[in-house]
Amino acid sequence: MIACCIALFALLPLATLLWLSATPNAELWSHLLDRIFWVYLNNTLILCIGVALLTTLIGTSTAWLVTRFNFPLKRFLEWGLLLPLAVPSYILAFVITDQLEYAGFVQRSLRAIFGWQSARDYWFPEIRSMEGAIIVLSLVLYPYVYLLARAAFVEQAARLFEMSRCLGKTQTQSFFKVVLPMARPAIVVGLTLAMMETINEYGTVAFFSVPTLTAGIFDVWLNMSSLSGAAQLAMLLVVVAIVLLSLERYSRSAGKYYKLSGQSPRMLAEKLPLGRGLICTFYCLLPITLGFLLPVGVLGNYSLRSLDSDLTVYFQNAWNSLSLSAMAAFFTMLMGVGLAYGVRLSKSPWMRWSAELATVGYAIPGAVLAVGILYPMGLLDNFLDGLSRRWFDYPLGLLITGSGAALVIAYSLRFIALSFRTLDASLTKITPQMDDASRSLGSNSGKTLWRIHLPLMRPSLLTAMLLVFVDTMKELPITLVLRPFNFNTLATQVWDRASLEQLEHSALAAITILLTGIIPVIFMSRNISRQQYAGA
Amino acid sequence: MLNAIRNLAVFVTALATAVPAFAAGEVNLYSYRQESLLKPLTDAFTAETGIKVNVVHAEKGLTEKIIAAGDNNPADLVLTVDVGRLEEVRAAGLFEPVESEVISQVVPAHLRHPENLWFALTTRARVIYAHQDVAEDALTSIRDLADPKWKGRICTRSGKHVYNIGLIASIIAEDGEEAAEQWLRGLKANLARKPQGNDRAQAKAIFEGQCDLAIANRYYMGKMHYNTKSPEQQQWAEQIRVVYLDQEIGGRGQHINISGAGLLNTAKNRDNAIKLLEFLLGETAQGLYASANFEEPVREGIATDSYIESLGSFKADRINLQEVAEHRAAAARLVDRVGFDL
Known part of the structure; x- marks a missing residue:
């Protein structure tokens, strides 16, 4: 019941967009299909495939290395590998381009060393390209795969891995034949989240001049003045997202993945000889360096140069960011629990599907989702205002869309995918025998949730909240449209300056977003590590 | 847990009350121009008139935000940095004509809508x-x-x-x-x-x-x-x-484009909004546009920056x-x- 309400609520923006798209646009579509639509679609697909391959490669390989082996800096790398999660992709895009383009540090040095005079004297890969976009997005999105893969390795791999080794398989065989298939559902969950973010991405692809479907949506909406056409393109993204989710379902339904009974033993990490150990250290440091240390270094340098900026504004914005993120994290977690538990209780495939559908809003660009939220919330606001005027003779005004409430609601609807996926994955690992036992001992479903499931899910609850927290800190397009008057967050402060090409003026705000991300990252990782090192 | 909920509720209420009331002495802007560029202008306006200026700055979606709010729309003016965004709001039927001596004197006819639904504040060659x-x-x-x-x-x-x-x-x-x-x-x-x-x-x-x-x-x-x-x-x-x-x-x-403004037909602070528009076309503000952002003022006889002047003039x-x-x-x-x- 509750789960149904949450699902319906989460489907509101989608329904609004569907309603907006119910206008025929024959002329527009004949123009789009003539050529440009296929360019958009092609670019979106290449981007997705590229990011999928690269995030899986980086995320899974680093997760296995830090779980299986001991090598220098391993304790740092365990959580350090999550750090790029805190970096907004638009900031990373800016910083990497800044360093790698013609006037950037790298090419300047090359020219100085080899004595080249101009761009015509040598070849250097074009940064503002599809490859550049794939690399930047993968660097900020691989932590999703890493996080979930590592949790799976830590929770489940040890016993299976040992058995496989005992049965005479080599290290590599055991990994590919036993551990990887076992961890596949978790990896696929991480990958699905990364894919949804790739599909809705606009800032980075625009920066790299790669016209994807999101670029098409904004072009049709703003330049061709067709909101309905834009909504139709957005619906297409929803279809892509549904296909992705079905693939994920399919991949997970191939077998049941309950934890072996009892507490798993810890994975015995094997100490590597120094040489190979250092290679591992270097390999794991690479994505952290490019995805986190580089932007922090560049922004840190900028902020030292501009410490004279107005600090009261900064603190006000920091407070706004932190409190909004905390609220969004909490509400999204609640909604996620309601939804995931509802799906578990109700055996009906309808419930499962409406819950899945409720999460595809994650694949829609933020500004479009914001419009999908504005219309129904505006209706509700005006309805409440009408009631209040009639009954109490008091003009209520815009209760939701005129205040921060709209922001919290919008974040929750956007990020419900993060919390639902995480919690759903965690719930499926709890064997239904637990539910049966509790129910047969006389507890109702609410009590079972409170006494049995929630305690078992605690690490996942925290993970869900922290993912939403970090993502809300970075969130920009929804905040811009839905915020009340005179209201700024760190992200909007960064954007205000960055869009004037003066990122250095708001480097302090930008670096705060990055560094705030460290706190949840450490939390999350300690939780997983505790499981690993606590042992049986 | 309960405590956390209570704290959140307090914050939401605080946010809600931070929304400007439709009291005298305020004017509410939806702006496509960056807040940091707007601030010197609005500060000067507030210093001169005592009218407080509230701003939301966004890149897209403001038209939809106005439509969704219906009669309760809190914004009075839309400021843009391109004629396209102005036409978008006008085509949605959200602007109303502004009758103002100052505007018709200062802004040449080709830089405003034929029915005064929007007009330029600066031009940008x-x-x-x-x-x-x-x-x-x-x-x-x-x-x-x-x-x-x-x-x-x-x-x-x-x-x-x-x-x-x-x-x-x-x-x-x-x-x-x-x-x-x-x-x-x-x-x-x-x-x-x-x-x-x-x-x-x-x-x-x-x-x-x-x-x-x-x-x-x-x-x-x-x-x-x-x-x-x-x-x-x-x-x-x-x-x-x-x-x-x-x-x-x-x-x-x-070829030039403009930065411009229009008055929303659901504006609650109409008089203040027109005051602000006239202020933005006045000598002080036009001088600020020219010296701080190097755009071309629409008002004639404004001293532009010496470096910009060295780049020559044009038709x-x-x-x-x-x-x-x-x-x-x-x-x-x-x-x-x-x-x-x-």
Whole structure:
């Protein structure tokens, strides 16, 4: 019941967009299909495939290395590998381009060393390209795969891995034949989240001049003045997202993945000889360096140069960011629990599907989702205002869309995918025998949730909240449209300056977003590590 | 847990009460112009009149926000940095005519909507940045950009950016769609690289020798010339000569876009809003626009910055900008057809 309400609520923006798209646009579509639509679609697909391959490669390989082996800096790398999660992709895009383009540090040095005079004297890969976009997005999105893969390795791999080794398989065989298939559902969950973010991405692809479907949506909406056409393109993204989710379902339904009974033993990490150990250290440091240390270094340098900026504004914005993120994290977690538990209780495939559908809003660009939220919330606001005027003779005004409430609601609807996926994955690992036992001992479903499931899910609850927290800190397009008057967050402060090409003026705000991300990252990782090192 | 909920509730209420009331002494703006650029102007207005200015700044979606709010829409004015956004709000039927002596005196007819539904506050010339070594008379008309002699020598940002959409729309308005398509294909063939970056990045590309000509807004010259935080930009500006196009007698004149404003028909603070508009067209504010952001004031007789003055003066295109804005969708389709950005 509750789960149904949450699902319906989460489907509101989608329904609004569907309603907006119910206008025929024959002329527009004949123009789009003539050529440009296929360019958009092609670019979106290449981007997705590229990011999928690269995030899986980086995320899974680093997760296995830090779980299986001991090598220098391993304790740092365990959580350090999550750090790029805190970096907004638009900031990373800016910083990497800044360093790698013609006037950037790298090419300047090359020219100085080899004595080249101009761009015509040598070849250097074009940064503002599809490859550049794939690399930047993968660097900020691989932590999703890493996080979930590592949790799976830590929770489940040890016993299976040992058995496989005992049965005479080599290290590599055991990994590919036993551990990887076992961890596949978790990896696929991480990958699905990364894919949804790739599909809705606009800032980075625009920066790299790669016209994807999101670029098409904004072009049709703003330049061709067709909101309905834009909504139709957005619906297409929803279809892509549904296909992705079905693939994920399919991949997970191939077998049941309950934890072996009892507490798993810890994975015995094997100490590597120094040489190979250092290679591992270097390999794991690479994505952290490019995805986190580089932007922090560049922004840190900028902020030292501009410490004279107005600090009261900064603190006000920091407070706004932190409190909004905390609220969004909490509400999204609640909604996620309601939804995931509802799906578990109700055996009906309808419930499962409406819950899945409720999460595809994650694949829609933020500004479009914001419009999908504005219309129904505006209706509700005006309805409440009408009631209040009639009954109490008091003009209520815009209760939701005129205040921060709209922001919290919008974040929750956007990020419900993060919390639902995480919690759903965690719930499926709890064997239904637990539910049966509790129910047969006389507890109702609410009590079972409170006494049995929630305690078992605690690490996942925290993970869900922290993912939403970090993502809300970075969130920009929804905040811009839905915020009340005179209201700024760190992200909007960064954007205000960055869009004037003066990122250095708001480097302090930008670096705060990055560094705030460290706190949840450490939390999350300690939780997983505790499981690993606590042992049986 | 309960405590946390209570704290959250308190915060939400605080946010809700932070929403400005419709009391006297306020005016509410939806702005496409960056808050940090707007602030000196609104601060000066508040200092002079005591009227508080509240701002939401966004890049898109403000029209939808006004529509969704219906009669309860809290905003009074929309400020934009391009005529296209103004036309978008006007086409949605959200503006109302402003009757103001000041506006009709200060703003020339071609820079406002025929029914005074919106009007310009400043103009922004979209000029050619040429490398100092390019001969002075090598380029005189916008049409010359399609001349094959420039093959591989021109840089520009995305054809889909509002500034370029405005430029292409003006050519459609003048020469028709077919001629505009031929011109755009010619320009595309002359590009030194795939359209990318912003206007300033094109100046940088000239400095680095990647191209000889770039299409860019003139005010960036001022922003680069006075940039003390990134002094390398001063060098970029020094390499560049600004070329104004179509200046010959009887020629169409240099293409301009505008930053402008319109009054919403659901405005609650109408009088204050008109006061602010008149203030923005007054000598103080127009001087600020010219000295701080290097745009061209619409009011005559405003002293501009000395460096900008050294870049020379020009004759502007006098076509009514509404006519240009009507061709925006066609311009966007043209960019697709030509594959300009690909």
